[in-house]
Amino acid sequence: xxxxxxxxxxxxxxxxxxxxxxxxxxxxxxxxxxxxxxxxxxxxxxxxxxxxxxxxxxxxxxxxxxxxxxxxxxxxxxxxxxxxxxxx
Numbered sequence: 001x002x003x004x005x006x007x008x009x010x011x012x013x014x015x016x017x018x019x020x021x022x023x024x025x026x027x028x029x030x031x032x033x034x035x036x037x038x039x040x041x042x043x044x045x046x047x048x049x050x051x052x053x054x055x056x057x058x059x060x061x062x063x064x065x066x067x068x069x070x071x072x073x074x075x076x077x078x079x080x081x082x083x084x085x086x087x088x
Contacts, residue, residue: 006088013085020078024071031067034060 004012038060045053 010085010088013081017078017081020074020081024074027067027071027074031064031071034064034067038064 038057041053041056041060045057
């Protein structure tokens with residue numbers, strides 16, 4: 001951190017937090033699209049017990065869960081970075 005002022009450090013953290021918020025917006029949008037895909041797949045395959053259909057539905061559900069975990073991880077990272085910035 002040598003050679004950087006506290007103000008510059010805070011500004012850099014704020015810029016990083018904006019990138020986190022942008023990433024969270026992308027995660028939210030991806031989750032909405034995945035939910036739409038799940039609904040569409042369910043609608044067109046209703047009544048099918050084919051292995052590929054159930055595997056596809058499970059994969060979409062897992063992808064949605066992974067996105068939720070990503071959102072939680074970005075939130076935790078943001079909280080820690082903001083807590084650090086508050087100590088400066």
